[in-house]
Amino acid sequence: MVKNIYLIGLGLIGGSIALSIKQKDPSIHIIGFDINEDQVMLAKKIGAIDEISPTLFPNLASVDIIFISTPVQQTINIIEQLQAVELKQGVIITDVGSTKVKIVECATKYLNGRIKFIGGHPMAGSHKSGILAAKPHLFENAFYILTPSEYVTPHDLSVLTEVLDGTKANFIEMSPEEHDKVTGVISHFPHIVAASLVYQAESYEEQFPLVKRLAAGGFRDITRIASSNPAMWRDILLHNKGPLLNLFEEWISEMERVKSFVENEQADQLYTYFEHAKQYRDGLPEKQKGAIPSFYDLFVDVPDYPGIISEITGYLAKEEISLTNIRIIETREEIYGVLRLSFQTERDRELAIDCIGKYSNYDTFII
Ligand SMILES: NC(=O)c1ccc[n+]([C@@H]2O[C@H](COP(=O)([O-])OP(=O)(O)OC[C@H]3O[C@@H](n4cnc5c(N)ncnc54)[C@H](O)[C@@H]3O)[C@@H](O)[C@H]2O)c1
Ligand SMILES: O=C(O)C(=O)C[C@]1(C(=O)O)C=C[C@@H](O)C=C1
Structure with missing residues (x-):
């Protein structure tokens, strides 16, 4: 049973994976690392990870699965370095990179079957980057491509897909070349x-x-x-x-x-x-609900008090602006929080900026 996960790269994709895993099974312990300190602090703050690793390779002796969710060239560098790291027997390493041939070649060369490497690529995303754009439902109903190496057994695959069950993605296997x-x-x-x-x-x-x-x-x-x-x-x-x-x-x-x-x-x-x-x-298959990320997010600096969500939704309701999601992201201890509002269209977001400006003095910003 998977108890400990190590996640390198806490941006849009790494953050979304972590959130979906925690949402499904909060008992899984996720340790995270990112070269960008702000990302990693925010990831901890929003509950995407349980623990921050201060270094790229902390003690990984009890980690069951390692996710690498960095840009693809960084993924290769990390895999190269992993060959010298002491890992748990049977550990599974996977990535989320948008390309597969070079990454799988690198894993085959450096990990050489000693470690089970399963190439992965969730086929959903956004033009946005960073943990604040991450969503637990980002991959819902989307395809999640897996390119397992010859050393990977059906059991290994099921361990990974079980952990990723909370993404609600559809897993398919392919060769890296295809x-x-x-x-x-x-x-x-x-x-x-x-x-x-x-x-x-x-x-x-x-x-x-x-x-x-x-x-x-x-x-x-x-x-x-x-x-x-x-x-x-x-x-x-x-x-x-x-x-x-x-x-x-x-x-x-x-x-x-x-x-x-x-x-x-x-x-x-x-x-x-x-x-x-x-x-x-x-004739393209309809995009399923859930696989369509809410692209138009608006962040609002708000005082952190009960009722703030209904206050804001009340303003939007007055102007009949529809909203697809709303969530508090606390970034500064106690005093202020950030509210993330998601809209289906850019127009709705523009109307919301005007509306919030009209009824309150809260600052709004777009990332
Ligand atoms: N954005 C998409 O739509 C999308 C969809 C599917 C897959 N992908 C793939 O997912 C991966 C991540 O993309 P993203 O959209 O999450 O990008 P992102 O910029 O939101 O996140 C990448 C994170 O990796 C961190 N990082 C970079 N180098 C690092 C290193 N050496 N060690 C630790 N952390 C490091 C960055 O600081 C950043 O926080 C990429 O390989 C990309 O090809 C992206
Ligand atoms: O929707 C977007 O903004 C995306 O670019 C997502 C997209 C894509 O091209 O479809 C981008 C890269 C990924 O590897 C997978 C998904």
Whole structure:
């Protein structure tokens, strides 16, 4: 039975995993480490972890599972160092990185079957980073890909999926190669395209200063992910070079194809182009409730007294602003707390800022 977990990297994903484990089984003891001290203090404060480790490798003799939830290049560095660390017999090590081939190769090389390594990748997330964006239900109904190495038994796998039961994710197994090709096309390459569209718009700004203000729904939808953590995406692209280089080639020739339809005013081809894309897009499985994170969070500095939640929800109700979640995150001892309000749309969040400003003098902020 799993009693002790060690979690390295307490950001969005590590924090969400820790919260979901604690929510399901508060008796599991989670020790956490992060190079960013603020993250680790906050993780303890919100109850995601029970104990802070002051060093990367504390005494791990009684730890049953180690989660590595750092950017992928850091994950590799940590796995390399783990080979020299004394660990419990039968310990399971897993990660959450967005790429798998290099990580699994590294684990095979350095841990060499001595330690059970199960590559993992929960297929849900956000453009936000850090523990304050973490949610226990982030992975609900989402796929959680596992790429177990040859040394991993069905029993090892069930130990891990049992501990992760609180995520309510759907576990599937894949080879690391298949994983990287598939995530290349549906996740990694779209991030490059999103960023490139932002660059294109920016380059128009000098000539057309209104470009920023006119960027409306469509542009915002397709470029939301360009607001993600640059260090995380730098590492992902460096790890998944092979599949991405193929995708660049395919994308460029696809752009040439559409360009020629426009150049030659081929109305029928253009219609078919969009019609087919619409059919395929409309046929994507519906996102299940729970797998849709509430992207639009608003933080409010509030006095920490009973009734503050109903006070705030009362203000929002007066203006008929709907809210998907509300939670107190205490960050400063006794005096003040931070309330996190989650909204389904950016518009609702903007209305909420105005509304809270209208009825109170509490500071609001967005992270
Ligand atoms: N963000 C997403 O949507 C998403 C989804 C699925 C998987 N992932 C993967 O999850 C991992 C974490 O991403 P995230 O979104 O939680 O990022 P994040 O920036 O929110 O959190 C990463 C945390 O790791 C810490 N960290 C970095 N280097 C470290 C080190 N050497 N030792 C200890 N801590 C260290 C950082 O301080 C940070 O708190 C990445 O590998 C990413 O590819 C991300
Ligand atoms: O929703 C987002 O913001 C994400 O970028 C999440 C997303 C994705 O591309 O779908 C990002 C990286 C992960 O490895 C998994 C999920």
